[in-house]
Amino acid sequence: MERYLFLAQRLTAMVLGPLVLIHLGLILYAVEGGLTASKILSRTRGSVGWGAFYGLFVIMAAIHGPIGLRNVLNEWTSLPKTATLIITLGLGLLLLILGARSVVAVVGLGG
Amino acid sequence: MSLDESISHQSLLKVKVWRGKEDGQWMNYEVPARENQTVLDVVSEIQRKLEPGLAYRYACRVGVCGSCAMTVNGKPRWTCRTHVKKVSGTGELTIEPLRNLPRIKDLVCDLAPFIDTWQKAGAPFSGIQTRHQEPAKVDPGSKARKAADAGLQCINCAVCYSACDVVSWDKDYIGPAGLNRAWTLINDARHGKRAETFNKAFGEGGCGSCHSQGNCTRHCPIGLSPSESITGLKKSALFGLPKV
Ligand code: SF4
Ligand code: SF4
Ligand code: FES
Numbered sequence: 001m002e003r004y005l006f007l008a009q010r011l012t013a014m015v016l017g018p019l020v021l022i023h024l025g026l027i028l029y030a031v032e033g034g035l036t037a038s039k040i041l042s043r044t045r046g047s048v049g050w051g052a053f054y055g056l057f058v059i060m061a062a063i064h065g066p067i068g069l070r071n072v073l074n075e076w077t078s079l080p081k082t083a084t085l086i087i088t089l090g091l092g093l094l095l096l097i098l099g100a101r102s103v104v105a106v107v108g109l110g111g
Numbered sequence: 112m113s114l115d116e117s118i119s120h121q122s123l124l125k126v127k128v129w130r131g132k133e134d135g136q137w138m139n140y141e142v143p144a145r146e147n148q149t150v151l152d153v154v155s156e157i158q159r160k161l162e163p164g165l166a167y168r169y170a171c172r173v174g175v176c177g178s179c180a181m182t183v184n185g186k187p188r189w190t191c192r193t194h195v196k197k198v199s200g201t202g203e204l205t206i207e208p209l210r211n212l213p214r215i216k217d218l219v220c221d222l223a224p225f226i227d228t229w230q231k232a233g234a235p236f237s238g239i240q241t242r243h244q245e246p247a248k249v250d251p252g253s254k255a256r257k258a259a260d261a262g263l264q265c266i267n268c269a270v271c272y273s274a275c276d277v278v279s280w281d282k283d284y285i286g287p288a289g290l291n292r293a294w295t296l297i298n299d300a301r302h303g304k305r306a307e308t309f310n311k312a313f314g315e316g317g318c319g320s321c322h323s324q325g326n327c328t329r330h331c332p333i334g335l336s337p338s339e340s341i342t343g344l345k346k347s348a349l350f351g352l353p354k355v
Contacts, residue, residue: 001315002313002314002315002317002319003310003313003314003317003319003348005319006313006319006345006348007348007349010349071320074281074320075277075280075281075320076280081283081315
């Protein structure tokens with residue numbers, strides 16, 4: 001399992017790298033351009049592209065973050081390894097649900 | 112405590128030595144500072160002249176056996192290969208057992224948990240051929256053989272194990288020397304259980320836990336690079352076992 005977690009963490013990091021940069025650029029663009037929430041939403045609602053972009057972002061983050069947190073917990077606490085696995089699995093699910101909710105809010109369901 | 116009157120005019124080296132087990136204490140000694148003096152010389156002088164009961168290990172005194180490893184001024188070292196001048200800018204020395212291993216007495220620690228990590232990393236060599244077959248032909252210039260050769264000189268001194276923070280945090284972590292050994296086997300065409308060794312080296316407590324900061328490599332007294340071997344293992348997770 002360790003090997004697959006290790007691979008999943010590295011591969012998701014490779015995907016997340018450019019996604020994070022685009023996301024940050026987007027924030028700068030929106031703030032500098034003085035875009036309001038409603039203007040942003042008018043562009044993202046119903047957009048398959050943004051839906052896919054942030055959908056992928058959420059999935060990658062929900063995999064990547066908890067694996068790292070599991071390593072930190074294993075090193076810094078004396079919790080048994082099954083406990084750290086359950087905690088971080090829970091965190092992954094939580095990230096997935098919260099992330100999916102925001103994607104739905106920004107893109108809208110079915111436009 | 113000082114030695115006899117005749118050397119009282121000589122400059123003295125202040126030495127703090129750990130005595131006892133985990134719950135022991137620091138003891139202070141003074142020995143003459145000499146022009147040419149290794150940390151092991153200092154320990155021997157204390158034991159012979161001041162503290163006959165002091166427990167420590169050594170064998171070869173010339174950097175071959177690796178049994179004299181201790182923590183000197185906070186860093187793991189071979190004491191027989193460490194000149195006092197190199198480490199004691201302040202004229203003071205602190206000497207304690209290696210970190211990350213159970214203490215037995217004074218400067219001696221129990222190496223069993225360290226040796227166990229080699230087994231955990233799938234270290235036993237497992238030959239494929241019988242004595243009746245031709246010896247395997249191994250190209251010394253091949254990439255795999257070079258990778259194996261690079262890590263082969265390890266003499267199990269546990270200095271790198273003692274230098275590794277991840278070992279101190281996670282008792283399940285195999286650590287640098289065991290993983291280095293696994294990498295040499297995985298690159299050895301004559302080893303019959305390459306995949307098995309790889310699975311162990313990448314199992315729980317395996318190379319995935321390594322932070323790749325290279326403290327092991329920095330402290331290895333013979334200049335091996337366990338961190339590079341670990342990087343090789345990690346890459347194999349993605350690209351498959353190296354070709355031998
Ligand atoms: S590189 Fe890895 S094995 Fe070496 S000291 Fe750091 S964590 Fe330990
Ligand atoms: S890799 Fe170097 S420091 Fe580590 S046990 Fe082998 S010889 Fe000692
Ligand atoms: S006593 Fe053998 S290496 Fe130091």
